Amino acid sequence: MTIIHSVHRQSVHVRIKGDLDLKTADALRESLDQLIDRYRDKDLVLDLEDVAFMDSSGLGVILGRYRRLAQQGRRLRLEGVRPAVKVVLELAGIDSIMSISDSADGRPTAPQPQS
Amino acid sequence: MVNRVQMRFLSLADNVGLARVAVAALAGQARFTLSDIEEIKVAVSEAVSNAVIHGYQGRPDGWIQVEVTLDDAGIEILVEDWGVGIADIQKAREPGHSADPERMGLGFVFMESFMHGLEVESALGEGTRVHMRRFVTWSGELSRDVQ
Numbered sequence: 565m566t567i568i569h570s571v572h573r574q575s576v577h578v579r580i581k582g583d584l585d586l587k588t589a590d591a592l593r594e595s596l597d598q599l600i601d602r603y604r605d606k607d608l609v610l611d612l613e614d615v616a617f618m619d620s621s622g623l624g625v626i627l628g629r630y631r632r633l634a635q636q637g638r639r640l641r642l643e644g645v646r647p648a649v650k651v652v653l654e655l656a657g658i659d660s661i662m663s664i665s666d667s668a669d670g671r672p673t674a675p676q677p678q679s
Numbered sequence: 680m681v682n683r684v685q686m687r688f689l690s691l692a693d694n695v696g697l698a699r700v701a702v703a704a705l706a707g708q709a710r711f712t713l714s715d716i717e718e719i720k721v722a723v724s725e726a727v728s729n730a731v732i733h734g735y736q737g738r739p740d741g742w743i744q745v746e747v748t749l750d751d752a753g754i755e756i757l758v759e760d761w762g763v764g765i766a767d768i769q770k771a772r773e774p775g776h777s778a779d780p781e782r783m784g785l786g787f788v789f790m791e792s793f794m795h796g797l798e799v800e801s802a803l804g805e806g807t808r809v810h811m812r813r814f815v816t817w818s819g820e821l822s823r824d825v826q
Contacts, residue, residue: 586728587692617699617717619724620785627783648717655792656785 567595575607575641581614584622593625600632608633613644613667618652630662641665682708682749690731690741690760698745698758699723705747706754710815718793719754719813725786726758726809734762734807753795753814761806768799 565582576599582588600608608629612618630640643665645653650666653659684705688694699720706716727743735741746757765771772787791797796812 583696585692585724586695586731617720617724619721619728620783620789621724621728623785624783648714651714651718652721652789655789656783 565591567592569599571603571606575609576603577609577611579611579614583617584615584625585617585619586621589621589625592622593628596625596629597632600629600638604636607639607641609641609643611644612642612646612649615649616646618649620652620656623652623656623658627656627658639663680708680749680751684747686745687742688745689739690735690743690762691739692728692731694743695724695727695731698727698743702745702747702754702756705749709749709751709754710817711754711813715813715816719756722790722793722811722813723756723758725789726756726811729786729809730758730760730762730807733765734760736763738762751815753812756794756811758809758811759806764803764805765799765801765807766803768801772799 565580565584565588567578567580569576569578578596578599580592584592596608610626626640626642633640639662641663642653644667645664646667650664653664658664682705684701686698686701688697702723703716703720706719711719723745727745730743731737734743741760741762744759746759748755772791773784774788775784787797787799790809790811794811794813798810799807801807
């Protein structure tokens with residue numbers, strides 16, 4: 565897994581390449597936490613265009629970062645989500661708490677209120 | 680068409696990907712769709728991750744065995760470890776059950792949702808066997824039959 569970040573006016577964009585699973589979860593958590601701590605006034609955008617696979621280990625890292633940011637009034641957004649990854653996010657209900665854009669059209673999907 | 684594969688590997692996080700890719704390659708021999716195979720990969724990844732994290736509690740020297748049987752009806756996957764075992768299987772299968780706040784406790788939920796059958800056997804101090812099935816769905820053929 566490799567990650568490349570770029571700093572924008574209101575957010576830090578992180579492009580992730582590789583599978584998000586038990587093998588990569590610790591390294592991803594550490595990298596994202598460093599960025600969250602370094603850029604304390606910015607939201608986080610994760611570009612998952614090059615993430616072909618994600619299981620609950622990868623999901624746990626994303627949800628954990630969402631919680632950290634939310635506690636500080638900051639947001640986490642997912643972009644470039646592939647269908648195989650989206651199925652996993654939807655099953656976990658992640659799409660109801662954060663903005664997710666598909667890889668196909670790039671249009672953001674507003675979080676749905678939880679019933 | 681019947682095919683069987685048995686793999687045995689150490690309880691290393693690196694082997695989670697190996698297991699799911701191998702099972703996906705075998706599943707590709709049957710009439711699963713690509714999205715079916717993606718879901719099977721998640722289920723295998725969860726079962727093997729559970730063996731690494733919970734079965735062997737991060738110990739890298741335990742054995743995990745994955746046995747896969749493929750036929751015209753679908754795929755059967757048995758993931759077995761000889762680790763600490765699960766004290767309360769019912770509780771372990773509940774959504775959100777995890778001792779680690781960074782983990783979501785969704786492993787069994789994903790296995791149940793993405794497969795067409797899941798059985799878990801476990802004995803404390805002896806290990807755990809997770810048995811999953813997924814059937815090939817014949818939507819195209821069914822539509823033609825209906826016509």
